[in-house]
Every structure is written in structure tokens, then in C-alpha cells.
Amino acid sequence: MSKRKTQTMDGNMAAAYASYAFTDMAAIFPITPSSSMAEHVDEWAAAGVKNIFGNEVVVKEMQSEGGAAGALHGSLQGGALSTTYTASQGLLLMIPNMYKIAGELLPAVFHVSARSLASNALSIFGDHQDVMSTRQTGFIMLASSCVQQCMDLGSIAHLTAIKTRIPVLHFFDGFRTSHEMQKIEILEYDELAKLVDMDAVKRFRNNSLNSNRPVLRGTTQNPDVFFQTREAINKFYEPIPEVMQYYMDEINKLTGRDYKLFNYYGSSKAESIIIAMGSGCDTIRETIEYFNKNGSDYGLLEVHLFRPFSIKHMLEAIPDTVKRIAVLDRTKEPGALGEPLFLDVKNAFYGKENTPLIIGGRYGLGSKEFTPANVMEVFTNLENENPVDGFTVGIVDDVTNKSLVPYDKKFNPSPVGTIACKFWGLGSDGTVSANKSAIKIIGDNTDKYVQAYFAYDSKKSGGVTISHLRFGDDQIQSPYGINSADFIACHNPAYVNQYDLLDDLKEGGAFLLNCVWDKKELEKELPSKIKRKLADKKADFYVINAVEIARKLGLGNRINMIMQAAFFKLSNVMSLEDSIKLLKEAVIESYGRKGQDVINMNNSAI
Template identity: 45%
Template sequence: MKKIIDGNYACSYVAYNFIEACGIYPITPSSPMSENIDVFSNVDKRLNYFKDRVKLYEMQSEAGAIALCHGLLQNGTFSSTFTASQGLLLMLPNMYKIAGEMLPFVINVASRSIATHALSIFGDHQDIYAARTTGFAIFLSSSVQQVMDLTSAVYLSTIDSNISFINSFDGFRTSHEYQKVNLIDLNEINKYINKNKIEEFRQRALYKNNVTRGTHLNDDLYFQLSEAHNIYYNKLPEIVEKNLEIVNKITNNDYHIMDYYGSKKAKKVIVAMGSVCQTIREVCDNSEEEIGLVEIHLFRPFSIEYLNKILPSTVESIAVLDRTKDSGEVAPLYLDVLNALKNKNIKVLGGRYGLSSRDTNIYDIKAVYDFLDQEDTFDNFTIGIIDDLNNKSLKPVRFVKKFNNQEEILIYGYGSDGMVSASKNIISIIGEKTNNYVQGYFEYDSKKQGGLTKSHLRISNDLIKSSYYVNEPKIVVCTKTSYLEKYKMLDNIVENGIFILNTNLTDEELNNYFTDNDKKIIKDKNIKVYKVNASKIAIDNNINGKINNIMSTIIFKFIEQVNFDDIIMSLKEMIKTKFKNKDSNIIDSNLKGIDQALNLLVLVDTSKFTLNGFDLKNDLYSKLLSKRGYEISVKEVLHHVDGTFWGGMNRKETRPVADFLPVYTSSNCITCNKCSYVCPHGVIRPFLITEEEKNNAPKYIQEKLINANIPGKNYYYIIGISYKNCTGCGACFNTCPGKMLKKALDMKSSKDALTEDFIKTNDYLFENIKDKEEVFNKYTVKGSQFISPAFAFSGACAGCGETPYLKLLTQLFKDELVIANATGCSSIYGGEAPATSYSIPWANSLFEDAAEFGLGLKLGETTKKEKIKEIISINLDKIKESEKEIYLEYLNNPTIDNSKKLLSIIDNTDIKELLEYKEDIMPKSVWIVGGDGWAYDIGFGGLDHVLATGSNVNILVLDTEVYSNTGGQTSKSTNIGSVNKFAITGCKQSKKNLAKYALTYENVYVAQVSLGANPNQVINAFKEAKEYNGPSIIIAYAPCIEHGLKNGMGTSEQETKEATLSGYFPIFRYNPIDKKFTLDSKSDFDKYEDFLMSETRYKVLEKTNPFEKDMLIEKNKEEAINRYEFYKNKMEKNNE
């Protein structure tokens, strides 16, 4: 049976058969494997080999997940887990134990980079290489089909050998690549599972035997037992080879622990592992030379005997490709091959490729084979980059393929426009309805929503081995007109190719958007450019923003290898099936959109295009922002070698992605600044204008000004919108109170909003009007918003519930603020390089250690402050009398004002030693920021310890009640009844009361805040926490796209208000200074169920678990009432 699946699905499909229970923890890109296990068990009710459904347990961290698995194994229960990168590193201590105890166990790893100079979610082999000394066998697959086939061999081998395995494949390139594969027959596989070994494992269960395990040994015994393991590892290659023969028999393949591919008379051979092997096979297929490949499957233990056995006797030179960076060391696979061939007269060179999913194509591989012919070869070469610093990189060698019947399609989409889904539909329909092979791979940037997506699609009559980006597209698709000005989309398009553009512009207008480079390509390669206003078709058919089926229809029209009429019929059937439980109007609207698509497709007359001198810039940041990082050389980034980038660089990146924009009408404005307060992206700003600025302003500004309503101050007022950075979420519009039922903000389509007056007005305000940050009390909603935020234009989702808190934090404490950010949503949209969102000191360490890391930052600052005071104290006699008072004020009270006074005279000080600490004089307010996944789960131990130290640090928990960054998995902040990943039938556990826990420390400032419930309370909590000389923690309720708000994320501020009014999330403040507990909200529990049912995460219980729905909702409410009563009683008790 053939099916269109990705590598994660292939692995979990097979793994499910062999396991009884698993401990898991979400991490990209491996999370879908665990999610699939959950679905197989709880939705599909699928049975495994043991005639049971797999039990899945989500733990608080990867360390917890593998510890759980260790316990399961010791109890005679077959277990597995799924992880990558930092997750695998957290498992290392237990891995040594599990391997040492000879337990049959598999960790399935979608291999990913390790965070070093920077975090990266993308793929290479750094993580599995870090585990190579644990005693785990390491096995790799290079394609989706191989993952499907070979995962069985791994499980059979761990059962037969009692040796634990890492089952690895490349993160993203294989884990998320869609291919048409043959599903393995698990019933056939089950016939070969060794029942005796199963029973032997059961009998080793701890509870069946009065034995002691995990003992302490001394020098007289430890060494011998370590060496006793050797006989098991020596047999393992033979055991794995035997099980591969079983797989070969069932799948009609020819897999081995190492596979040779290529000429039997090869003189040049590449040795490699993982997805690059598919690319190397393609080069071998298209070469006239005698070349070959050794694909390593069983990397640990490494079989010297087998490598020598399969190498052709004609081999003269070998290149070993490692997908890792061992700084100052020779790479692991290269060392293995060197050792294996040390007695042979073969030249062996080592090279590096593909770090962090760096694309490696056939031209890079051809460069390696050609390099082996040279006399002046060298080790540690690199491919796929431009290394002009170390001069170690090989230039790609282009060649023409002998066999090339692939159709390649490259689609540039916009996050949330549905084009990735459309691409998956395209390859699924073609793959399932025709005999063609298909491949789909999808690129994403780090934006949480609204970022660039690139879909790489291939269609062929033959098996597709091209495990690299599409580099010769016949069809290029673009869904945003603005991309024409930003990206090089046509550089690799083939002769007579097709370019399809979703736009509402005329041919004449398009002439101003295409770069000269693209115009030349269109002319020289005879490219046909088509345009369609798919967005308008969607609007006309009441499916606003959903252009995926419309664009799919047009793409199908130009694919030669399919019958258009048949495919469109299949597309329509798919839509009917997908929306069969929805309103029939949804189906009709989509079908009408499909029918209209081709009728509104227009061929652009490119003969009238003229060159106008417009091309993309070539400085470092321009290249990065326009996704041309592959053009950047090593030398160009030398000054960023430690991963440091300047803050606030996203001001250089404008993203005009909004379909709708707020338009300001000053006559309806009451100057409350609430629109600015709630804006998730800091794009809407109030401006105060002096009389002089008014007189100097153009008339179109003057006529819009109103009185600022600031007592005793003669300022004019106007709202400005940074329209090029707006996401169009509508939060400002939904919040605006307006006058006389007329709002001061109106959401209009971008085309209607972007009038000449609108553009001129807003450009003038942002470019010419200076901030007036001290005019109004900043500890008010109105006053805080006159301060320019040091966090803006982030890549967060439109309407994000987290970012308004962070923006406010920077407005209140900009001069003092330092942020230590836990990994998660807030670190991804906050620390994306080069488009950094913060203009204050900001750093991220790891997911699990943010609290400790932040404490270190604070203690480092404290140490420096003590040194400064010490230097001043012992040098008071050197200070001029006229300046002594300033020094003494700083010694007694180093406030911002006193620090500024000292800084104003420090350059002329006679205390020269003090100048070394000039940058450390200003006080710093350290804030540790993270989500509930960090605070409630993986980082809870550190958070607790930091609170217990009594140190003056502030903790801000952005509580979305779900793992937002990894895709919506349950956390310990998740409430009863909430349907999330790993809680398909509704969460059964109560939400952990983190605030109540923190309140057990009487010296900790504790607050819960809710953005829209009481804005002044939010500001007061921030102020009090910062001013308290001790630890503080603020838990901020943050609606998330995973909640499924009934009226969309543009109403997140209203949602926070309803959450508090209904009693779902009460707000309060506890200040240790006076031991006063203030409950800042009242709760109307009659509104409670209505609030829950306004969010999909609760409403969907009606479908996923109708039998327990009422019970779970009632229990949720009971818990809420108990929480509120606890806080109410505490207020009464503390304030007696």
C-alpha cells in the first residue's frame, strides 16, 4: 500500500507496533512523532504487537521523559521516546545507565543542531554525535521510505541484542519531507519478533526478582564489567544485518548495515550518512565517471570489517562527509573511516556539510568528487558555503543531468495564507490519483505567523532522490506582491518557465515592483508571467484570506504530468470530504473559487517592462532580510562569530503583510492610548506635538491634530500607524472606545487604507516627531504609551497575547532593563537574527535554565556594583570637593538619577580605575521571561531555587496554558478539559497553581495580571515588582492562537478581560513589604461556562469527548471557585 507521508509519520507508524508505553516531551522537529503515537492510540484506537494501545506520558522535560522510560524498562515494559537536539542532551545521563544495564530500548531522533553560538531548530548530526559514547547503538536512515522500512530492523535488533538504539534521520529534511512510500507490512514483521527475548526481558523485571540494581562499584570491579559488554557489541552488526535481511524479504529491498551504491569499478567514493546519501546517489546515476557511495546505516558500533568488505578493490580516494562541527577536532565518521582503512593505500579526506539544514545539492557533491582528482587536496573541506576566511570551501560544479523527467515547482507563500497546505494537497492528490512519485519539502522562517514560506515540490515518473531544495523550477508561484521587491524568486527558473503571481496590480504598476534582475531573466529565459487576484476571489466567495485552493487550481493547469480535468475533480472531492461536517456554504464557496480561478487568470504583457535601476541591496543585513544568506561568506560574518547581533535590527525590515490596516479619525478620539497599549507589535503609537512642531508640520498633519488633554501642558495629539509593520490583527480597533459610538480607528483593506494622505501622514510622524517620554506619568496607561517601546515589530502571531506585556515592560523600564529569556515563543520572536526585536540588552541561554541564567546576570551586576562602591570608598580623598556630593549620593543610593549624575562627571575623574567600570554604573533591572512550559515544567526547579535565594530578580511568566512554540501541547498550566496535543479527550489534571506555590515564600512579590481586565493593575504590578528589593514573580494571562478564540486573536485583550471577570483567571498582588494581599478582581461564575465555550480548546470537547464534557467543564469551574476563594481568604487574613 502506498501513502503520502513524512519521515516523522513513517517512524511513529512503525514504532507504535513495538512499544507499550513511552515518556515524551515536545521538541522540534521530533514532536509530531509523539503526537502521532497519541492519535494512533486515542483516536484510531490502534493495537500494537502486544494487542494493546500504547500509553503515552508527557513529562516535565526530556530528562524526566527518559527517566520514566528507564523505570518502565526496569519493570519489564517495552518503551521508547522521541526527541532531538537539546532534548537528547538532557537524556544523556540516563542513556549511559540504560545502555549499561543492557535494556532493549529505542530513542527515535529527528536529528537537529545543538545550540552553541546560536539556537537553530534545523537539522544536522550534532546531537547524535554527542551521544556516541553512551553505549547506544546509532542507526540512520536517509529517506522517508528508509525510515518506514528500517525502523522495524532497529526494534527487532534491540530486542534480539539487549543493546539500546538511537534510530535517527535528518530533522526537517527527512522528518518533514513528504514522499510517496510503500507502507511496510507490520503483520509480516511481527512474525519475526523474538518471543523468547520478549519473555526474557519480562523476567528481568525488577519487581519479579529480589535484586539490587544501580549499585555502587569500586575500582576492583567496575572495569571488568565494562569490558564484559564487548561480546554483545561485537555481535551487534551481525544481528542488525540479520534483521535487515528480514526487512529485505518483506519489502523486496537490499538494505545492509552499510550500503554500497555506484560503479563496481569506482576509483572515487564518498562515505556519508543521512539524507545527503540520496543526493549522492543521484550524482552517481548522472555521472559518466567511475564513482560510488558508501551509505552508513549502523554508525555505532562501526563495523570495520563490513566497510572493507563492500569497498570496490579499485578505490583510490575517499571523501568522508560529516554533518557536524567538532571544533579543533577531526570529525567522528572521518575518524572511523581512517581507522578502518589505515592499512590500505587509499587517500582519505574529511569534509563538512549541511550544518543547521544548510542545503547540499548535486553540484556540491560533484565538487567533492572532482576535488578527489586534485593533487593539492586538504582535509576539513566544506561544501555549500563560501569560506573566504579559512579558504576551505569547494565551489559547486554544475552539470547537466542525464536523467531528468522531474517537474519542479517553487511556491513563495505567506504564513497563514494556506499555501503550505495547498502544496501538501497538490502532492497528495497527484501521488494518490496517479502513478507519479511526488516530493514536498517546506521552508519556513522564524516568524510565528505571517513569515515567508517556501514550498519545494517535485513530480516524476521515477523515484525521487533529490533531497535538496528545488533549484530548477519550471513553475514559480508568489502570493504576495511585496515579495517582488524583496526576494530573488526567478534566479533559477528554467527556460520557458511559468511565473504565477497573486496580485491586484495592473501591468503598468507591476513594472515598478519587479527588479531589473528579474526583468532581465523574464526576457532572456522567455518566462511567461501570469497574474490572478486570488485574494479578491476569496473575498467575493466569503473565504477571505484562504487562497490555497484557488492557487492550487492554477498550478495544476501548468503541470504537464497530470490530466487537469481529473485532478480538479479530485481537488473538489477532497474539499467536500474535508468540510463535510461544516456549513455547506463553506464547500460551495471553495468550489466557486476554483471555478473562477482560471477565468480570472491573466497573461502579463512583459514586453512593456522597462529597466528602472531597481535591484536588491547587497550589504550583510539586506542579504539576510531578503533570504539570501547563502550568498554571505564566512569573512562577512566574522564580527558575529559569537552569535551576537545588534538589537532592534528589525526596524530595517519592513513587512507590509496586512490585508487590513487601521485608519485613524482624530475627531472620534478621546486620547486614551488604549490602542497603543494593546498593540501586539508596537506599530500604533500616540504622538505629542508642540506648538512649534505643529507650525512646522505640513497642513495634512495640522488638520488632524487634537488637544492632548494633558493638564497644564499645551500639546497636540495624533495617532500614527507604522503600516509597513502592521499585521492587521485588529486589536486596536476592537479596543478603541471612540466617541458617540464612533471609533477613532477603522479597519480598511490595505488597498483602500494606503491612500497618499495616509502614507504621507504616518511617514511624517515616525520620521519627524520626537518622543515626549516624560510629559505624563509613565505608570499610567496613557503615560506609558508616550514612551517609545524597545520591543516592537516582532515576528509574533497577529494578535499575540504575550507581546503587549513585553512591550509595556520595555516602556516602563527601558533604561534599566535586562532580559534573560527562556527558549520558547518569546525567544523565537524576540531573538530572531538578524531581525532582532529588542533594543535593550537581551540574552537567551536554554529552555531549562532561564531562571538560573538570569540570576547569574543579576549576581554579576551586583558584583560589579560592589566593586564600584569599593573603588569610590577607598578613593574619596581623590575626589574634588565640588563633585564629592555626587559620589556620596551614589554610594548611599545608586538610583537612575544618581547614576546619571555620576556618569556626567566620570570622564574627568581622578579615580582612573573607576573608568573600567563606566558601563556598569547604571543600575540594571533583570527580568527573567518565559512561557508556562518553562515556568511550570522544565524550568520549575530552577525557578523555585531562584525565588528561594532572595535575590533581587524579577520573573515574568507569559501564561498561555499550553506549549505554544512547539505546536500546542499540554503543559502543567493547562486547565481541566482543555483539548490540546497529548490531551485529545481533554486534560484531566488541574492547572498547577504556580502563584499559590510562590506565595509560600513570604519574601517573594507575587502577582497575577490580565492585560484587559485592569490595565492599571498590570502597570502597578510591574512597578511594584521592579521596586521591591527581592525576588518577584508576575504571572500574565496570555491568549494564544492555540486557544481558538471565537472572534479571532484580534480580540485577545477582550478575552483577558472575560477570563478575569468570569473567575477563570483572577488577578491579585502580594507585596512582602507590608504583607498586603490585594485581590484586584471580582468573579461572576455565572459567566464561566460561556467563557470556556468561546474558545475552541474547550468547545471541541463536544466532539472529542462528549461523554465526559460536562463533568470536565464542571470540575474546571469548581477548581476556579476554589482558587478564587483561596485568594479571597488570603486577602481577608493578610489584611486583618
């Protein structure tokens, strides 16, 4: 197989790229964290990018999510392949239309950066509470676990919708996947065009509402026929698993990857496995690979096709040796006997011989970190004589005592040679945008794999931001915050008294501090605990007065380019000469619209 074109992007961009190929009309209304999907599609359409049908996508921004869903429904009835992008309460406002779209066999695709719902409090962060509220609508539900899958499975979502006439909800974790940047392989539009069932497209377009071929739709039905016509839809759902696997096989042929409805990873003789879906699967996979290399026999079943749930395909994927299963859900249904995926797995084994012990638990609500240590907490509990059911990981539940015992043995499952960097910034100081630029420079101009994730609270501007960057020679599958850093930079000196900046620094790592203090003032201002940790960790310590440099150059508080240049000098990820050249090219891309003076100031900063 020839080497494919690669590009560094986040999950939203990957899903948007896939959707653009198959979309005639996109009805949109922005909601965090899905907004940039629609922004990318709008930007490409304005630039004249053509879809596989040779047209620009028509983008219509409505005044609410309900309006977007209504416009989408009408567009589908008019014979246009239609798409939307949403999350959280925005998705819930579309549910009435979703029932109609599915019931009328209209091949819509919703790309959802899954997000929590407001309950005891509002949270803009990620989990599966929103998508789990749509299980009864009749939509196919397809889960992606990482940025590469957002492109690959996002394409499969459209291909399957066109072929089966059943709409698809393609979802991935909000922020954790939607905003995580990775270097991924690109599917070309001419490749995807060859996979489309054009006869199905023609039938769909010919079935549109048209005054030249009148048809009766949207009727009301009485008890004599409604039940029969509702059941008649069964024959459209039964082929879905095989159709989706067919398209997965076609994408596998193009890419060399191995997508299945249920992907099993780990030991072929595992007795204890975890079943999950979403970004947590990468954390679980990385952890079990680490422990299996050291003599363990763990496994993971990664769920992609959640609706319709294919018991046959799930059971075929699980090794016969399995005796204990922990099912992880990223949602909570108060009052239920268990969360949705857990209940589906239990039901799949009902009445089977030698049924494994099956327990369920919750993780990651509101983007709560899910770490390799949490994975081992699940396996440790699973192997106990009487494992806790209905458990939680990642929190300390001192009210109902459902949380598992912490796994406190230190280990780092990242591939050897992976470089991990953390940057502490202030919202609006340019740190996040600079690190996005840095990871794209490294990803698009070296052979290294890259990953970047940006943690900030809902205040954004003025709040603390923490950028997590990893790069290395092996594939990176670590969707959790860095806890073993080779390089840490603090862009705001006030943080030395507020946060434990060096807790995650490796022995022999490097610490870069931006501050206005001279050597004598530094001795006085730097807290003793930081001095002690620098000594204990045998760290290299660097100081830069980026504030003064920015002020002299007229950049105000925008210290980002200065700190980015310092990072490239200290990290040695590429030659200083190459990094300076690429940084200056990035300046033109980022600030070209603001005029030559701004470009010159940033170049001077570098």
C-alpha cells in the same frame, strides 16, 4: 513480488508508524523537528490503533525531556517496550539516562530527527551535532537517509533492540528528512509481527521489576568489581552487526530492497569515492549516477550502522580499486583532529596494505543546502594532486579558507521527465498546507513518484516560505532545493521587488503571480528585471487575483485553495475534473471540523 501498498508521508510519520508497531509505552516531550512523531503516535493510540501485541500504545507526555527519559527508563524496568522521540538539546538532556538504559541492557528505541546544537547561536535546523554527542552512551546508532528508510530501518531498530537487549538510537536528518514528503511503500504490521523474537520479548518482560520476584538492581560498585562488570558487556555488542544484517535481510525479502550495514553505490572500478550518512547520501548517489552514465567512475559508501562501527563490513563493501576517499561529516567538533565518521574510517584502514588517501570535510550544518554541485566540488578536490583536508562545502569560508572551489558547470541530475515546481508564500497564508495536500493528492491518486519539501525560517508565521515539489515517473532522490523549475508561483506580490523569483525557472516554464493589479497596473508594478527574465526564458505568464476571490468568499487572507486549484489547472499533472474532485475531498479532511460553511467556502474557491 506483489505490488505493495503506498502512501505519501514525511520521515517523521514513517518513523512513527514503524515505532508504533513495537511500542508498549511512549514517553514524550515535544521539540522541533521531532514533535510530529509523538503527535502521530498519540493520535493513533486515541483512535484505537493496535500495535503488533494487540494493544494501543500508552502515551505519556512529561514536563521536560529529562522527565521523558526518566519515565522511559522506569517503564523499561517495568517490562514495557518503550520508545521516545526527540532532537537537539532534548536528546542531550536524556544522556544520563541513556548510559543507564544501555548499561542495564534495556531495549529502548530513540527516534531522533537530528538537529544542530546551540553554540555560537541557536539553530532549529538539521545536522548531526546532537546524535554525535551520544556516541559513548552504549546505544546502537542507526542512520536513515530518506523517508522510505525511516520506515524500514526504523522497524529494524526495534527488532534489533529486542533481539540484542541493547537500546537503539535511530536518527535521520531534521527537516531535510523528517519533514520531506515522499511516496513510500508501507510495511504491514502483520508482516513485522512475524519477524519479532517473541522469546526475547518474553525474557524481557519476565526480567521486569516485580514484587513477586525481588531482585537487586541499581547498585554502586567499588574498584574491586566495577571494571570487570563494565567489560562484561562486550559479549552483547559483538553480535550486533550480524543481528542487524539478519533483520535487514528479512526486510529485504519483504520489500525487494537491498539494505546492508554499509551500502555501496556506483562504479565497481571506482578510484574515488565519498563516504557519508544521512540525506546527503541521496544527493551524492543521484550525482554519481548522472556522471557515471557519462563515462565517470565514482562511488558512494552509505553508512547505516554507525555504532558499533564494523570495520569488517565496511572494508568488504569498498571496491579494491579505490585509491582516494573523502569522508563527509554533518557535524563539527572544534579542536578535534577530525570529525567522528572521518576518524572511524581512518582507523578502519590503519595498518592495512595499500591504504587509500583519506581526507575529511564538513557539510550541511544547520540545514545548509548540500547540492549536486557540492558533490562535484568534493570529487574535484579529491582528484587534485594535493587535496584540501578538513574542508567545507556549501559556504564561503573567507576567515579560515577551508571552503572548496565552487563547481560552476551547470547540470541537472534529476531523471528526465521529473517536473519541478516552486511556490513562494507568506507564513500563515496556507501555501505550505495547500502544497502538502497537493503532493498527497498526486502521490496517492496517480502512479507518479512525488517529493515535497518546505523551506521556511524560524519566524514561520509572517516569514517567507518556499515550497519545493517534484513529481515524475522515476524514483526521486533529490534532497535539495529546486534550482531548475518547470513552474513557479508567487502567492505574495510584494516578493516581486524583494526576491529573484525567476532565477530558477527553466526556459519555456510557467510563472503564476497572485496580485490585485489589473493589466495596466501590472505593466507599471512588475519590475523590469522580471519582465526581462520572462522574455529571455520564453516563459508562460499567468496572473490571478486570489485575494479578491478569497475576500468575496469570506476566506480572509486564506488564498491557499484558490492557488492550489490554479496549480492543478496549469500543471496538467492530472485531469482537471479529477483534481477538482480530489481537492474537494481534501477540503473535508482539512476543514471538516470547522463546519459546513467553511467547507462550502473552500469548495467555492476551488
